[in-house]
Amino acid sequence: MSFTLTSTPTKESVIYLSPSKRQRTHAPPTNPNRSKYTKNQLNSWVQRADAVASCSIRDIYNLEASEANRKDPDYYWLGAVPCRNVKVVGMVVGVQEYEKRTLYTVDDGTGVIDCVARHTLVRSPPKPETEAAKYKRVDPVAPLLGPPKPIADVGKLVQVIGTVGHSFERQVIVSKIRLCLSTNDELLHARAVRELHRTSYSSALEFIIPPQQHNPDPQTPIKKRPNSKSMLSSPPSSVTSSPVKDPFQTSPSKSIPKKPTKPAPTKLRHPSRLHTGDLTAITFCIYVKYYMDCISDEDSPSSSTQPDITPRPSSRYQHQIDETPRRIPRLDYGLGYPDNPSFASEPPPSQARPEQRRGFTLSYLRRVSELSLLASRIIDAVSKRRIRAELKEMKANGLPLPRKMPSSKLSPEIKHARMKELFCFAIKQLSKEGSIIIWDGPIRRCPDASVEGVSRLWKANTSASTTAGNSTLFSTTLGASLLAEGDDDDEGALSDPQPGENAYVSLTPEFMANHVEEAIKSVVERKEAKGNPYAGAAKDEVLKELKGDDRWRRLGSWMVDDALKNLKEDERAYTSKDGHWHLTA
Structure with a gap:
């Protein structure tokens, strides 16, 4: 009896398969029970001016959309807080100017995002009507002014408040942008964001809409003397007191009215x-x-009528006898500080x-x-x-x-x-x-x-x-x-x-203001000399008083109007309801 052993050789082969395509990760479904408010109530809340969430750029990319299938939802979820308007602080690493917008690329250390500042198309103001303008060709449409200059250059720290948008990727549609006054603003903002994550954004408690803040009617601010008691009794403000607040909200008592600056005259072509x-x-x-x-x-x-013939010591001799130490002049970092303080007031x-x-x-x-x-x-x-x-x-x-x-x-x-x-x-x-x-x-x-x-x-x-x-x-x-x-x-x-x-x-409003002021005084003094009650001076009376002098015989009423406006802007005169003008001093 014999046994026959048969063996079949087998060859192991390895088939290299191409890696499977990575599936896109979808955002997790929104939890409808994360807030007791309806969708309309939350949408109304995020549209409020004080609903601004301080966050980092990384938080903007990690925002959870309220509707997963929409690129531009009504609002987003920053942890447990709904938001649409955000506030970031970072360094400008790129500026691109376009005709209708300026693109600021901001980096805060956690990410980089584009902030789009749209321009408002403003037409040039109409020129004043003059006799010579009647014979000049008038354009039917006033020309548009050029785009504004960028607020910040590359390397500057900025604070941006805007709405989260989407164009290929998330970006911020700028509502307000300003330069940071100190380099510590970025550190303070990062500290406040960490505190908000700990207390509000990552909180397990249900979100509650803060009550509406009713600001009083705007009134003319009144400057008050500083009082030590009032300064000590004022409660300190905290950046972590509320998850969302208006960072540009100022107290009416602290706002100081500023005198409007006069626009520079339009330059003519050479x-x-x-x-x-x-x-x-x-x-x-x-x-x-x-x-x-x-x-x-x-x-x-x-310009000088006579040369200065008074003998003066030479600059070399004056430098030797004047050894008094002087203050080092202020360094000019391109901000255009005047070397002489009196130059700015000239x-x-x-x-x-x-x-x-x-x-x-x-x-x-x-x-x-x-x-x-x-x-x-x-x-x-x-x-x-x-x-x-x-x-x-x-x-x-x-x-x-x-x-x-x-x-x-x-x-x-x-x-x-x-x-x-x-x-x-x-x-x-x-x-x-x-x-x-x-x-x-x-x-x-x-x-x-x-x-x-x-x-x-x-x-x-x-x-x-x-x-x-x-x-x-x-x-x-x-x-x-x-x-x-x-x-x-x-x-x-x-x-x-x-x-x-x-x-x-040449007659300018600034030059005519002094003469119009003297004319108002003359009209008022003449009325008082006749025993009439004080009633100020009307514009026609001022013009008639000026035309009493032969050199003002061709003076136009529009020139008196401009001079009166100049006196009002300088707070040297004011007008009453009956149209009469009164001097403040």
């Missing part, structure tokens, strides 16, 4: 950048008035006192390079228009056109004579409108060279073709060089200033 269609006599009147409004005495190289030229003003003569204005350049361009443009109109008339009448086009270039003598006529026309037109008056005070001496330091008067050149070195402002040297190239600014063509030449000053 005369070399004006379009050909704008080169008219009315435009020249506007530029002369603008120059007289904005130029100051410090810009003139000869009034602008339009608000200077009457004794500080200096009149403009025709000889002085003709030696301003920008005005001379504009007058030269206007004369050339008018000459071209005249030739073009003559050719058009010849063509309409069927007359043969000349083979060679006539030249529009004028001889230097004729051009200088017409430029002088243009300056005289501007002075007469502005005087007729009541925009300038004859000045019997100190006048400006004619400069020996072009007036320097007036480049700040003109609008910046923001065109893309401008190089980096010339992207700020046109200087007066540019205007002078353009005139020199055309041989139009020949000093010999300008006549010498006459000793008895008339001078003029």
